[in-house]
Amino acid sequence: MSTNNASYTETLTLGQKSYLYYSLQKLSQGKELARLPKSLKVLTENLLRNLDGDTVSEEGIAAMAAWLKQGESNREIAFRPVRVLMQDFTGVPAVVDLAAMRDAVQRLGGKAEQVNPLSAVDLVIDHSVMVDAFASEQAFATNVDMEMARNGERYAFLRWGQQTFNNFRVVPPGTGICHQVNLEYLGQTVWQQQQDNQTVICPDTLVGTDSHTTMINALGILGWGVGGIEAEAAMLGQPISMLIPKVVGFKLTGKLREGITATDLVLTVVQMLRKKGVVGQFVEFYGDGLATLPLADRATIANMAPEYGATCGFFPVDEETLRYLTLTGRSEEQVELVEAYSKAQGLWRHAGDEPVFTDTLSLDMSEVVACLAGPKRPQDRVELSNVPQAFSLSHEQKIEQKVEKKQKHRLENEGGQTAVALDESLQSTEFSLNGSSYQLDDGAVVIAAITSCTNTSNPSVLMAAGLLAKAAAEKGLTRAPWVKSSLAPGSKVVTDYLIKAGLMPYLEQLGFYLVGYGCTTCIGNSGPLAEPIEEAIKKQDMTVAAVLSGNRNFEGRIHPLVKSNWLASPPLVVAYALAGNMHIDLTKEALGTDKDGKPVYLKDIWPSQHAIAEAVELVNSEMFHKEYAAVFDGDEHWRAIEVENTSTFNWQSNSSYIQHPPFFQTMEKEPAPISDISQARLLAVLGDSVTTDHISPAGSISADSPAGRYLQSLGVERKDFNSYGxxxxxxxxxxxxxxxxxxxxNLMLENVEGGETRHYPSGEQLSIYDAAMRYEQEQVPLVVVAGKEYGTGSSRDWAAKGTLLLGVRAVIAESYERIHRSNLIGMGVVPLEFINDSASSLGLKGDELISIKGLSELTPGKELLVVIEASDGTKQEANVRCRIDTSNEMKYYQHGGILHYVIRGMLA
Structure with missing residues (x-):
């Protein structure tokens, strides 16, 4: 094989147009590679197209053929996605870095305009809208106004980026959720780009700064979530290092039965794959059952790959892919191109396809039953009839108390509905709302949210919710008065088709008014409950519930007072809003009474498949054309934001949201030589399985924390702290x-939890930040020591960025999670790995001085010597291995980080 990949090109002609592509069939192993999973074929094409003899070698491509013999490989490859997707929480720091890079390039004699993403980047503002107002016609406008007021600084910055950077587009707030916008509009399945006056085509691939980027796999587009540093590397043309993954094949047969939804299917799939164990692996769906599975249902399954632990959940291209591309307004030319290219490259799904997989499992979809997942984890599937029992068991209370001993009695409310209350053996408390008195019982559903791209991308389940609402409203049912109900679709197309189907008025009648286009309740932006309800919950420490059509239900995520959270299909969200309590068995017990006082059961209002299909037929291409025609323009709020037309950003020193990061302030045109670390102090000594969630800032900001004190010093009131995100x-x-x-x-302190350490030689206990700043004044370098699996969990850019900014030069651990190790190098922090020792075997107390020798002559994988000097002057030594594993990583570290490497490349 030659490193000149031009010999592998082929021409595809459609009509008057010709396209150049890199042919897998031309590889010497072409026939053999035909048996690869289609997701690995996409990776193989990526390697072939980027074959340069340096970052991509012929051995890397040969490793794909070798994979077929074992179903796995320890080969590391360099993946170059053609585009990057961001949401606003994770995207803002990446754009901040781009803006700071422009300043650095200009200071060092280059032109600021040189700094632009080299890959296409789309940032969708979807994570900031909160459900403050609900159940009213004014809810959407009120929430939008509050969102703009809270986030003005961030949005002005992104508006500047939108008009300043090439290859960078911003989808304004109030438009949709990034993954649904990606599915309905941004994704192309086959990507086109100009190269040497030719149109080159390849599989559409991407990485995203959100774990549910995997949703796009439904369109045959390979993509997954990464940390911000990997995303920045990708958008600046740098490869992402990854191991060739194991691929688990998931065979789908049969078809869903009457009354069973895509949500029921995905919760079953999640449970099966979690039990199987697919963390860090690809999952690829195959089997003839795919022929009956609509693309929106595939998207629901692909979306939840993080919940079943896989890197991605991939669906090959087939007739259904073409149908969906046509429906959502992609051009006829693009649809023809997708079909022709997919067939030419062996990426098309044929009936009876049986690729080679690492392992397989299968599901007959006719066996799927109605279910929810809860109360804390998306993989904890519970059949609908077992929900009351599961709710009770989750709180370690006798089922007899909760199920057999409960007695129904009527609780009249304004709508004349009969709600269900429980007898005195269960917790309950009185509260008043809008002049009426009610009883809040154990198990009360206080949040019912149709939310999240997972399900709102699916017309079938949205129409089912609308049809169920229509039947319920016509019978005179209303939602329980303690339920906070909301409708937050992932795109404007959803409201268009609900309106066209005549279903929106019925959803609104039950309290499901539009509250915003964004993630809302699914990411914890559920907003406050009514004050009397919050007080009632606190008064008795009530166990109350949320039911949402989202993808994550971890304890404390949805609302701090809601201990029990349940994932459900949109129609079941509506049903639980009517029932008002998790103790009700919706398969047997009445949701309420109709206008004549007769009991109404779920089966009485559940829509038929025929009725749902008729409603779904109303969804048409014109809706997508209309809503996406001006997708980047925004509303009057967005357009009214004034920004300066400058090539560099005008940083505001008093901004509490956007600050000029210090990464490049002392940077020179040439990197300084790497030097040994001498007489460093330990900032923290940590145990095993310290995750990036432990390291990286997340969640709310407390007033007495270093971050809280900083914000207060800027005049920010506690109510306006917002979140770290x-x-x-x-x-x-x-x-x-x-x-x-x-x-x-931190094991330097006994029996202390939280971000504390001890400063030496003073011995004073301080917050880690305060100690780090004192060491900085004293010009003392810092080291962090940790145990096994350091940096597992979500790939968080700030876990590495924050480590660097605290003055940490090196981390020494027993083992690393691969992405965090890479991120440390990307920020100029060297990861070292104990060879035979550990913090405990060395007896580290925290008062030692640490010197690391051999860094000045560093090479990938080199063994180094660590000299540890105790406070009494005694010394011991430990051997460590440099976990800079590749020559590319070595370049990044030599330059002080990946962004420094890119800047110097631009200047050169």
Whole structure:
């Protein structure tokens, strides 16, 4: 094989147009590779197209053929996605870095305009809208106004980026959720780009700064979520290092029965794959059952890949892919191109396809039953009839108390509905709302949210919810008065088709008014409950519930007072809003009474498949054309934001959201030589399985934390702190929150939880941030020592960025999670790995001085010597291995980080 990949090109002609592509059939192993999973064929094409003899070698491509013999490989490859997808929480810091890079290039004699993404980047603002107002016609307008007021600084910055950077587009707030916009509009399945006056085509691939980027796999587009540093590398043309993954084949046969939804299917799939164990692996769906599975249902399954633990859940291209592309308004030319290219490259799904997989499992879809997942994890599937029992068991109370001993009695409310209350053996409390008195019972559903791209991308389940609402409203049912109900679709097309089907008025009648186009309740932006209800919950420490059509239901995520959270299909969300309590068995017990006082059961109002199909037929291409025609323009709020027309950003020193990061302030045109680390102090000594969630700032900001004190010094009131997520563009906030997790344990302190350490030689106990700043004043370098599996969990850019900004030069651990190890290098922090020792075997107390020798002559994988000097002057030594594993990583580290490497490349 030659490193000149031009010999592998082929021409595809459609009509008057010719396209150049890199042919897998031309590889020497072409026939053999035909048996690869289609997701690995996409990776193979990526390697072939980028074959350069350096970052991609012929051995990497040959490793794909070798994979077929074992179903796995330890080969590391360089993946170059053609585009990057971001949401606003994770995207803002990436754009901050781009803006800071422009300043650095200009300071060093280059032109600021040189700094632009080299790959296509789309940022969708979807994570900031909160459900403050609900159940009224004014809810949407009120929530939009509040969103713009809260996030003005961030949005002005992104508006500047939108008009300044090439290859960078921003989808404004109030438009949709990034993954649904990606599915309905951005994704192309086959990508086109100009190269040497020719149109080159290839599989559409991407990485995204959100774990549910996997949703796009439904369109035959390979993509997954990564941390911000990998995303920045990708958009600046740098490869992402990854191991050739194991691929588990999931065979689907049969078809869903009457009354069973895509949500029921995905919760079954999640449970099966979690039990199987697919963490870090690809899952590829195959089997003739795919022929009956609509693309929207595939998207629901692909979306939840993070919940079943896989890197992605891939669906090959077939007739259904073409149908969906046509429906959503892609051009006829693009649809023809997708078909022709997919067939030419062996990416098309044929009936009876049986690729080679690492392992397989299968599901007959006719066996799927109605279900929810809860109360804390998406993989904890519970059949609908067992929900009351599961709710009770989850709180370790006798089923007899909760199920057999409960007695129904009528609770009259304004709508004349009969709600269900429980007898005195269960917790309950009185509350008043809008002049009426009610009883709030154990198990009350206080949040019912049709939310999240997972399900709102699917017309079938949305129409089912609307039809169920229509039947319920016509019978005189209303939602329980303690339920906070909301409708937050992932795109404007959803409201268009609900209106066209005549279903929106019925959803509104039951309290499901539009509250915004964004993630809302699914990411915890559920907003406050009514004050009397919050007080009632606190008064008795009530166990109350949320039911949402989202993808994550971890404890504390949805609302701090809601301990029990359940994932359900949109029609079941409506049904639970009517029932008002998790103790009701919806398969047997009445949701309420009709206008004549007769009981109404779920089966009485559940829509037929025929009725749902008729409603779905109303969804047409014109709706997608209309809503996406001006997708980047935004509403009057967005267009009214004034920004300067400048090539560099005008940083505001008093901004609490956007600050100029210090990464490049002392950077020179040439990198300084790497030097040994001498007489460093330990900032923290950590145990096993310390995750990036422990290291990286997340969640709410407490007033007495370093970040809280900083915000108050700027005049920010506690009520306006917002979250670490919303302030990712301000390094001053984020570095103060690094290692500040309330559950982290620094072994330098006894019986202390939280981000504390001990400063030496003073011996004073301080917050990790305060100690780091004192060491900085003293010009003392810092080291972090950790145990096994350091940096597992979500790939968080600030776990590495914050580590660097605290002055940490090296991390020494027993083992690393691959992405966090890579991120540390990307920020110029060297990861070292104990060879025979550990923090415990060395007896580290925290007062030692650490010197690392051999860095000045560093090479990938080199063994180094660590000299540890105790406070009494005694010394011991430990051997460590440099976990800079590749020559590319070595380049990044030599330059002080990946962004520094890119800047110097531009200047050269």
């Amino acid at each position: 919303s302030r990712r563009g301000n390094h001053e906030v984020m570095m103060r929150g690094t290692f500040a997790n309330i559950r982290i344990r």
